[in-house]
Amino acid sequence: MDATSTTHRGGSPRSLGIMGAAVLFLYVSSVDWSAAAPPPSIHASGKPQSLQVLDTFQPGIFPEQSWKIVAPNPFGPTVAIWTVTPFTNLKDPKSFVDSQLNLRTVSHGNSGGWQVFVPQARTTVTRGMNTASVVAASQGGHGEVGITVSFLGHEQPFVSDGAYETTVVGTITEAF
Amino acid sequence: MKKFLWSLVGVSAVLVGAQVAHSALTGTQTFSVVVPSNISITAPASPTPMTLPDGSDATLPFPAQTWSVKGNSRNGVAVTFAVSQPFVNASDTSYKRDARLSLSAAGTPTGPGVWTIGTATDATNYAASTPDNDATVSASSNRTGQASFNLGVEFLTVENDEVAEGTYSTVVTGTVSANP
Secondary structure, eight states, X not given: OXXXXXXXXXXXXXXXXXXXXXXXXXXXXXXXXXXXXXOOEEEESSOOEEEEOOOTTSOEEOOOEEEXXXXXXXXXXXXXXXXXXXXXXXXXXXXXXXXXXXXXXXXXXXXXXXXXXXXXXXXXXXXXBOOEEEEEEESSSOEEEEEEEEEOGGGXXXXXXXXXXXXXXXXXXXXX | OHHHHHHHHHHHHHHHHHHHHHHOEEEEEEEEEEEOOOEEEEOOOOOOOOOOOTTOOSOEEOOOEEEEEEEOOXXXXXXXXXXXXXXXXXXXXXXXXXXXXXXXXXXXXXXXXXXXXXXXXXXXXXXXXXXXXOEEEEEEEXXXXXXXXXXXXXXXXXXXXXXXXXXXXXXXXXXXXXXX
Protein backbone atom coordinates (compact mmCIF):
# COMPACT_ATOMS: atom_id res chain seq x y z
CA MET A 1 0.00 0.00 0.00
CA ASP A 2 2.83 2.28 0.81
CA ALA A 3 4.48 1.37 -2.46
CA THR A 4 1.31 2.12 -4.40
CA SER A 5 0.93 5.38 -2.64
CA THR A 6 4.52 6.26 -3.40
CA THR A 7 4.01 5.47 -7.07
CA HIS A 8 0.94 7.60 -7.18
CA ARG A 9 2.71 10.55 -5.62
CA GLY A 10 5.66 10.21 -8.03
CA GLY A 11 3.52 10.06 -11.20
CA SER A 12 1.76 13.32 -10.74
CA PRO A 13 4.81 15.65 -10.97
CA ARG A 14 6.10 13.71 -14.02
CA SER A 15 2.84 14.26 -15.78
CA LEU A 16 2.88 17.89 -14.87
CA GLY A 17 6.44 18.20 -16.19
CA ILE A 18 5.62 16.60 -19.51
CA MET A 19 2.48 18.65 -19.90
CA GLY A 20 4.29 21.82 -18.98
CA ALA A 21 7.01 21.19 -21.47
CA ALA A 22 4.50 20.36 -24.18
CA VAL A 23 2.47 23.48 -23.50
CA LEU A 24 5.58 25.62 -23.50
CA PHE A 25 6.79 24.05 -26.73
CA LEU A 26 3.46 24.62 -28.44
CA TYR A 27 3.42 28.22 -27.25
CA VAL A 28 6.93 28.88 -28.40
CA SER A 29 6.27 27.25 -31.73
CA SER A 30 3.21 29.36 -32.34
CA VAL A 31 4.96 32.66 -31.63
CA ASP A 32 6.39 34.58 -34.60
CA TRP A 33 9.79 35.17 -33.10
CA SER A 34 11.13 36.99 -36.14
CA ALA A 35 8.36 39.54 -35.85
CA ALA A 36 8.82 39.90 -32.12
CA ALA A 37 12.58 40.45 -32.39
CA PRO A 38 13.92 40.91 -35.93
CA PRO A 39 17.37 39.42 -36.42
CA PRO A 40 20.34 41.78 -36.18
CA SER A 41 22.41 42.67 -39.20
CA ILE A 42 25.82 44.10 -40.02
CA HIS A 43 26.99 45.54 -43.29
CA ALA A 44 29.62 47.80 -44.78
CA SER A 45 28.26 51.05 -46.13
CA GLY A 46 30.97 51.43 -48.78
CA LYS A 47 31.84 49.57 -51.96
CA PRO A 48 34.89 47.37 -52.47
CA GLN A 49 38.00 49.48 -52.01
CA SER A 50 41.12 49.68 -54.18
CA LEU A 51 44.50 51.25 -53.53
CA GLN A 52 47.75 51.61 -55.45
CA VAL A 53 50.92 51.50 -53.41
CA LEU A 54 53.44 53.98 -54.76
CA ASP A 55 55.64 54.34 -51.67
CA THR A 56 56.70 50.91 -50.52
CA PHE A 57 58.33 52.39 -47.43
CA GLN A 58 54.98 53.36 -45.93
CA PRO A 59 51.95 51.22 -45.08
CA GLY A 60 49.07 51.44 -47.52
CA ILE A 61 46.10 52.79 -45.56
CA PHE A 62 42.59 52.65 -46.96
CA PRO A 63 40.06 55.35 -46.12
CA GLU A 64 37.98 54.50 -43.08
CA GLN A 65 34.92 52.46 -43.94
CA SER A 66 31.60 52.83 -42.16
CA TRP A 67 29.79 49.72 -40.96
CA LYS A 68 26.17 49.86 -39.81
CA ILE A 69 25.12 47.63 -36.96
CA VAL A 70 21.44 46.87 -36.62
CA ALA A 71 20.50 45.21 -33.36
CA PRO A 72 16.75 45.64 -32.90
CA ASN A 73 16.59 44.09 -29.47
CA PRO A 74 17.49 46.95 -27.11
CA PHE A 75 18.10 44.60 -24.24
CA GLY A 76 20.04 41.83 -25.91
CA PRO A 77 23.78 41.59 -25.37
CA THR A 78 25.30 41.88 -28.82
CA VAL A 79 28.86 41.29 -30.04
CA ALA A 80 30.27 42.40 -33.39
CA ILE A 81 33.58 40.99 -34.63
CA TRP A 82 35.48 42.02 -37.75
CA THR A 83 38.07 39.59 -39.03
CA VAL A 84 40.63 39.88 -41.79
CA THR A 85 43.29 37.62 -43.29
CA PRO A 86 46.57 38.73 -44.90
CA PHE A 87 46.50 40.27 -48.36
CA THR A 88 47.17 37.60 -50.96
CA ASN A 89 48.70 38.12 -54.40
CA LEU A 90 46.01 37.12 -56.88
CA LYS A 91 48.53 35.56 -59.27
CA ASP A 92 50.82 34.09 -56.62
CA PRO A 93 48.95 32.67 -53.63
CA LYS A 94 52.28 32.18 -51.86
CA SER A 95 52.86 35.92 -51.69
CA PHE A 96 51.29 37.47 -48.62
CA VAL A 97 51.31 40.91 -47.10
CA ASP A 98 50.14 41.41 -43.53
CA SER A 99 46.97 43.37 -42.89
CA GLN A 100 45.83 45.47 -39.97
CA LEU A 101 42.40 46.51 -38.71
CA ASN A 102 41.58 49.57 -36.66
CA LEU A 103 38.13 49.98 -35.13
CA ARG A 104 36.44 53.00 -33.62
CA THR A 105 32.88 53.80 -32.68
CA VAL A 106 31.21 56.41 -34.88
CA SER A 107 27.77 56.19 -33.29
CA HIS A 108 27.13 54.56 -29.97
CA GLY A 109 23.42 54.15 -30.67
CA ASN A 110 20.43 55.46 -28.80
CA SER A 111 21.35 53.71 -25.62
CA GLY A 112 24.98 54.60 -26.01
CA GLY A 113 25.82 51.00 -25.58
CA TRP A 114 28.35 50.26 -28.31
CA GLN A 115 31.84 50.05 -26.94
CA VAL A 116 35.07 48.98 -28.61
CA PHE A 117 36.80 46.16 -26.79
CA VAL A 118 39.59 45.33 -29.24
CA PRO A 119 40.43 48.48 -31.23
CA GLN A 120 43.38 47.19 -33.26
CA ALA A 121 44.66 43.88 -34.54
CA ARG A 122 47.03 42.70 -37.24
CA THR A 123 48.16 39.53 -38.92
CA THR A 124 51.76 38.34 -38.73
CA VAL A 125 52.26 35.63 -41.29
CA THR A 126 55.82 34.94 -40.25
CA ARG A 127 54.56 33.96 -36.79
CA GLY A 128 51.61 31.98 -38.04
CA MET A 129 49.06 34.63 -37.07
CA ASN A 130 46.89 34.51 -40.15
CA THR A 131 43.80 36.22 -38.84
CA ALA A 132 43.21 39.48 -37.02
CA SER A 133 40.00 40.47 -35.25
CA VAL A 134 38.66 43.65 -33.71
CA VAL A 135 35.64 43.56 -31.42
CA ALA A 136 32.83 45.84 -30.28
CA ALA A 137 29.90 44.97 -28.05
CA SER A 138 26.79 46.50 -26.56
CA GLN A 139 23.73 45.71 -24.49
CA GLY A 140 21.72 46.08 -27.68
CA GLY A 141 20.53 48.74 -30.07
CA HIS A 142 21.85 50.13 -33.33
CA GLY A 143 25.31 51.54 -33.86
CA GLU A 144 27.91 52.61 -36.41
CA VAL A 145 31.63 51.96 -36.41
CA GLY A 146 34.58 52.88 -38.59
CA ILE A 147 36.97 50.22 -39.85
CA THR A 148 40.38 51.14 -41.24
CA VAL A 149 42.35 48.55 -43.18
CA SER A 150 46.11 48.81 -43.66
CA PHE A 151 48.41 47.03 -46.12
CA LEU A 152 51.68 46.42 -44.27
CA GLY A 153 53.87 45.96 -47.33
CA HIS A 154 56.48 48.35 -45.97
CA GLU A 155 57.57 45.66 -43.52
CA GLN A 156 58.91 43.53 -46.35
CA PRO A 157 62.02 44.57 -48.28
CA PHE A 158 60.53 43.34 -51.51
CA VAL A 159 56.82 43.03 -52.17
CA SER A 160 56.02 41.17 -55.36
CA ASP A 161 54.27 43.24 -57.98
CA GLY A 162 50.66 42.53 -58.83
CA ALA A 163 47.23 42.82 -57.29
CA TYR A 164 46.58 41.80 -53.69
CA GLU A 165 43.25 41.26 -52.04
CA THR A 166 41.68 40.59 -48.69
CA THR A 167 38.16 40.62 -47.33
CA VAL A 168 36.91 42.00 -44.05
CA VAL A 169 34.19 39.85 -42.59
CA GLY A 170 31.93 41.37 -39.97
CA THR A 171 29.89 39.04 -37.79
CA ILE A 172 27.21 40.10 -35.33
CA THR A 173 25.83 37.81 -32.69
CA GLU A 174 22.86 38.63 -30.53
CA ALA A 175 22.52 36.28 -27.62
CA PHE A 176 18.80 36.70 -26.98
CA MET B 1 8.13 19.23 -9.53
CA LYS B 2 11.87 18.88 -9.91
CA LYS B 3 11.51 17.08 -13.21
CA PHE B 4 9.10 19.72 -14.39
CA LEU B 5 11.71 22.38 -13.77
CA TRP B 6 14.31 20.37 -15.61
CA SER B 7 11.94 20.02 -18.53
CA LEU B 8 11.56 23.79 -18.64
CA VAL B 9 15.30 24.27 -18.50
CA GLY B 10 15.82 21.80 -21.33
CA VAL B 11 13.27 23.39 -23.59
CA SER B 12 14.60 26.86 -22.83
CA ALA B 13 18.16 25.79 -23.62
CA VAL B 14 17.09 24.48 -27.00
CA LEU B 15 15.25 27.69 -27.76
CA VAL B 16 18.11 29.92 -26.68
CA GLY B 17 20.58 27.87 -28.66
CA ALA B 18 18.44 28.09 -31.74
CA GLN B 19 17.99 31.83 -31.31
CA VAL B 20 21.74 32.44 -30.86
CA ALA B 21 22.56 30.40 -33.93
CA HIS B 22 19.89 32.20 -35.89
CA SER B 23 21.18 35.64 -34.88
CA ALA B 24 24.78 35.28 -36.05
CA LEU B 25 24.92 37.28 -39.27
CA THR B 26 27.79 38.50 -41.42
CA GLY B 27 28.73 41.26 -43.81
CA THR B 28 31.83 41.54 -46.01
CA GLN B 29 33.88 44.15 -47.82
CA THR B 30 36.77 43.51 -50.19
CA PHE B 31 40.03 45.48 -50.24
CA SER B 32 42.44 45.40 -53.20
CA VAL B 33 45.97 46.73 -53.45
CA VAL B 34 47.99 47.12 -56.64
CA VAL B 35 51.75 46.98 -56.27
CA PRO B 36 53.42 48.26 -59.44
CA SER B 37 56.51 46.74 -60.96
CA ASN B 38 59.75 48.14 -59.57
CA ILE B 39 62.80 46.87 -61.46
CA SER B 40 66.08 48.68 -61.81
CA ILE B 41 69.78 48.31 -62.56
CA THR B 42 72.44 50.75 -61.43
CA ALA B 43 75.76 51.10 -63.19
CA PRO B 44 78.93 52.19 -61.42
CA ALA B 45 80.80 55.29 -62.50
CA SER B 46 83.00 54.84 -65.54
CA PRO B 47 86.41 53.52 -64.51
CA THR B 48 89.60 55.45 -64.81
CA PRO B 49 91.29 54.81 -68.18
CA MET B 50 93.95 52.14 -68.05
CA THR B 51 97.36 52.37 -69.70
CA LEU B 52 98.86 49.44 -71.53
CA PRO B 53 102.44 49.00 -70.32
CA ASP B 54 105.08 49.36 -72.98
CA GLY B 55 105.85 46.08 -74.65
CA SER B 56 103.32 44.16 -72.67
CA ASP B 57 101.39 41.38 -74.31
CA ALA B 58 99.43 40.66 -71.17
CA THR B 59 95.71 41.04 -70.89
CA LEU B 60 94.79 44.37 -69.33
CA PRO B 61 92.06 43.95 -66.70
CA PHE B 62 90.01 46.82 -65.35
CA PRO B 63 89.15 46.76 -61.67
CA ALA B 64 85.94 44.86 -61.05
CA GLN B 65 82.90 47.06 -61.58
CA THR B 66 80.03 46.59 -59.13
CA TRP B 67 76.52 46.76 -60.53
CA SER B 68 73.33 46.71 -58.46
CA VAL B 69 70.16 45.01 -59.63
CA LYS B 70 66.77 44.76 -57.97
CA GLY B 71 63.29 43.74 -58.91
CA ASN B 72 59.94 42.89 -57.34
CA SER B 73 58.73 40.65 -60.13
CA ARG B 74 57.21 37.59 -58.50
CA ASN B 75 59.14 35.29 -60.85
CA GLY B 76 62.37 37.22 -60.51
CA VAL B 77 64.37 39.06 -63.14
CA ALA B 78 66.88 38.33 -65.88
CA VAL B 79 69.92 40.58 -66.16
CA THR B 80 72.52 40.82 -68.89
CA PHE B 81 75.75 42.76 -69.23
CA ALA B 82 76.92 43.15 -72.81
CA VAL B 83 79.28 44.91 -75.12
CA SER B 84 78.17 45.27 -78.73
CA GLN B 85 81.65 45.74 -80.09
CA PRO B 86 85.26 45.14 -79.08
CA PHE B 87 87.52 47.97 -77.88
CA VAL B 88 87.83 50.37 -80.79
CA ASN B 89 90.53 52.95 -81.36
CA ALA B 90 88.95 56.37 -81.12
CA SER B 91 91.18 57.82 -83.86
CA ASP B 92 91.00 54.91 -86.27
CA THR B 93 88.08 52.55 -85.89
CA SER B 94 89.76 49.93 -88.00
CA TYR B 95 92.03 49.21 -85.07
CA LYS B 96 90.32 47.03 -82.51
CA ARG B 97 91.12 44.88 -79.50
CA ASP B 98 88.85 42.17 -78.16
CA ALA B 99 86.97 42.64 -74.90
CA ARG B 100 86.24 39.94 -72.38
CA LEU B 101 83.54 40.08 -69.72
CA SER B 102 83.32 38.01 -66.57
CA LEU B 103 80.53 38.05 -64.00
CA SER B 104 80.44 37.04 -60.34
CA ALA B 105 78.26 37.74 -57.32
CA ALA B 106 79.27 40.59 -55.04
CA GLY B 107 78.13 40.23 -51.45
CA THR B 108 74.96 38.59 -50.20
CA PRO B 109 71.68 39.21 -52.01
CA THR B 110 68.68 40.49 -50.07
CA GLY B 111 65.12 39.33 -50.41
CA PRO B 112 63.61 35.91 -51.03
CA GLY B 113 64.98 35.51 -54.55
CA VAL B 114 67.78 33.08 -55.36
CA TRP B 115 70.25 34.46 -57.87
CA THR B 116 72.03 32.31 -60.42
CA ILE B 117 74.86 33.17 -62.79
CA GLY B 118 73.91 32.03 -66.27
CA THR B 119 76.85 32.88 -68.53
CA ALA B 120 79.88 33.79 -66.44
CA THR B 121 82.37 34.66 -69.19
CA ASP B 122 82.22 35.75 -72.81
CA ALA B 123 84.52 37.61 -75.18
CA THR B 124 84.40 39.24 -78.57
CA ASN B 125 86.39 37.80 -81.44
CA TYR B 126 86.44 40.40 -84.14
CA ALA B 127 89.16 38.69 -86.13
CA ALA B 128 87.37 35.36 -86.48
CA SER B 129 86.32 34.15 -89.90
CA THR B 130 82.84 34.87 -88.72
CA PRO B 131 83.43 37.93 -86.55
CA ASP B 132 81.94 37.87 -83.09
CA ASN B 133 81.57 41.50 -82.22
CA ASP B 134 79.59 41.18 -79.05
CA ALA B 135 79.93 39.52 -75.68
CA THR B 136 77.25 38.92 -73.08
CA VAL B 137 77.23 37.59 -69.53
CA SER B 138 74.03 36.98 -67.61
CA ALA B 139 72.35 36.17 -64.33
CA SER B 140 68.80 35.67 -63.10
CA SER B 141 66.68 35.39 -59.99
CA ASN B 142 63.57 33.37 -59.24
CA ARG B 143 61.73 35.76 -56.89
CA THR B 144 61.92 39.31 -55.65
CA GLY B 145 65.16 40.69 -54.34
CA GLN B 146 68.29 42.73 -54.81
CA ALA B 147 71.80 41.65 -55.69
CA SER B 148 75.14 43.15 -56.64
CA PHE B 149 77.50 41.79 -59.25
CA ASN B 150 81.16 42.27 -59.97
CA LEU B 151 81.71 42.71 -63.67
CA GLY B 152 85.22 42.15 -64.93
CA VAL B 153 86.23 43.80 -68.19
CA GLU B 154 89.50 42.93 -69.90
CA PHE B 155 91.36 44.46 -72.78
CA LEU B 156 92.78 41.50 -74.67
CA THR B 157 96.19 41.90 -76.19
CA VAL B 158 97.70 39.37 -78.56
CA GLU B 159 100.83 41.13 -79.75
CA ASN B 160 101.78 44.48 -78.30
CA ASP B 161 103.32 45.48 -81.59
CA GLU B 162 99.95 45.15 -83.31
CA VAL B 163 98.22 47.54 -80.98
CA ALA B 164 98.13 50.97 -82.55
CA GLU B 165 98.61 53.84 -80.23
CA GLY B 166 95.62 55.83 -79.04
CA THR B 167 92.60 55.51 -76.84
CA TYR B 168 90.40 52.43 -77.07
CA SER B 169 87.00 52.16 -75.58
CA THR B 170 83.89 50.02 -75.43
CA VAL B 171 80.58 50.38 -73.67
CA VAL B 172 79.00 47.86 -71.32
CA THR B 173 75.23 47.90 -71.24
CA GLY B 174 73.34 46.33 -68.38
CA THR B 175 69.75 45.28 -68.98
CA VAL B 176 67.23 43.87 -66.53
CA SER B 177 63.77 42.54 -67.29
CA ALA B 178 61.07 40.68 -65.43
CA ASN B 179 60.86 36.94 -65.87
CA PRO B 180 57.54 35.86 -67.37
